Amino acid sequence: MxxxxxxxxxxxxxxxxxxxxxxxxxxxxxxxxxxxxxxxxxxxxxxxxxxxxxxxxxxxxxxxxxxxxxxxxxxxxxxxxxxxxxxxxxxxxxxxxxxxxxxxxxxxxAAVKEPEKSSGSPKRGREDTGDKPDSSGEKNEEGEGGNRExxxxxxxxxxxxxxxxxxxxxxxxxxxxxxxxxxxxxxxKTIGTSASDAPTQAELEAEPPEPSGKNTYPEAFELVWRKYPKRPGSNPKNKAFRAWRARVKDGAAPADILAGTVRYANYIRQTNRQNTEFIMQAVRFFGTSCEYENEWTPPEDPGPNSPHNGFGNIDYSAGLKREVRDGEANF
Known part of the structure; x- marks a missing residue:
């Protein structure tokens, strides 16, 4: 085949x-x-x-x-x-x-002449020789007529x-x-932007050129970047911008991405995770998983009357005997 x-x-x-x-x-x-x-x-x-x-x-x-x-x-x-x-x-x-x-x-x-190989450039069959194939059945340069060519x-x-x-x-x-x-x-209709034209993860992770001066990034991204919670360690801005740009090209509204970033920043603050490694890298937040679409609702405060509060105020030694001999129960 x-x-x-x-x-x-x-x-x-x-x-x-x-x-x-x-x-x-x-x-x-x-x-x-x-x-x-x-x-x-x-x-x-x-x-x-x-x-x-x-x-x-x-x-x-x-x-x-x-x-x-x-x-x-x-x-x-x-x-x-x-x-x-x-x-x-x-x-x-x-x-x-x-x-x-x-x-x-x-x-x-029908007989077909082989290309001439004596000249500098080969020629194609009949179209360059000008000769017509001999179909009379008589023997010619190529052999017998009807030679199954x-x-x-x-x-x-x-x-x-x-x-x-x-x-x-x-x-x-x-x-x-x-x-x-x-x-x-x-x-x-199939020619144009397709799934194969969309940015791949490898393209997102490829190292883009470093910014050559101020205002290299669009203002919409700069605003999102300022709102994004800071984290220790690696959090490359250029890769985050590439992911953010890919989502915008996919149809995401910059305002929706900004709103999701603000929700995430509030979540980090209310869960006391500022400046920790628990903050995800921005390239993932703006990546194909679209983390900015999540609600990022912080856990509710259980309140003073919650049965899960006050454990530190209980005296767990009450009712226990202070001195006991070996082999006796301590109550």
């Missing part, structure tokens, strides 16, 4: 959603079995053993459903039954070192792939898969 990728539009493809899920999985797996031209042998039993070895899936029926919807083509050429994935070359970027197709196209095999141009030696890459102007993607989505908007 070959590594292929799948486009987001697959999941909302209007022609695929009506198919059973196993036929949609079949369509995902076919490009992994196909060669660089999107061809594979039309052998339903073999395909089933590759993709569904332990599942009771009718692969032949699934292939027919995909053919009826235009996702596959089925033909026979040179005595070989072939399945071809529609628009495969339009949507895939096979690696340049991937083996060329051994299966015939719809018009069979692929009908596609050969790639450059260690050069570019024979199909246009999909990564132009966008993020790098893994090599290949398909399908062509009838809902193009579904793909465009």
């Amino acid at each position: 070959r590594a292929r990728n799948i486009k987001p539009g697959f999941w909302k493809n209007e022609d695929l959603v009506d198919l059973p899920y196993e036929y949609r999985l079949l369509f995902i797996g076919l490009p992994m079995l196909a060669d660089r031209e999107g061809r594979l042998e039309d052998r339903p039993k073999r395909i089933k053993m590759e993709l569904f070895p332990a599942d009771p899936v009718d692969v032949d029926d699934g292939l027919n459903e995909l053919i009826d919807r235009g996702f596959l083509e089925r033909y026979e050429s040179e005595g070989v039954k072939v399945l071809m994935i529609s628009k495969f070359a339009e949507h895939q970027s096979p690696h340049h070192s991937e083996k060329k197709s051994d299966l015939p196209g719809k018009d069979g095999f 692929p009908t596609v141009d050969l790639p450059k030696d260690h050069g570019e792939p024979t199909v246009d890459p999909q990564n132009s102007g966008r993020r790098n993607r893994p090599d290949s898969l398909i399908p062509d989505s009838p809902n193009p908007d579904s793909l465009e």
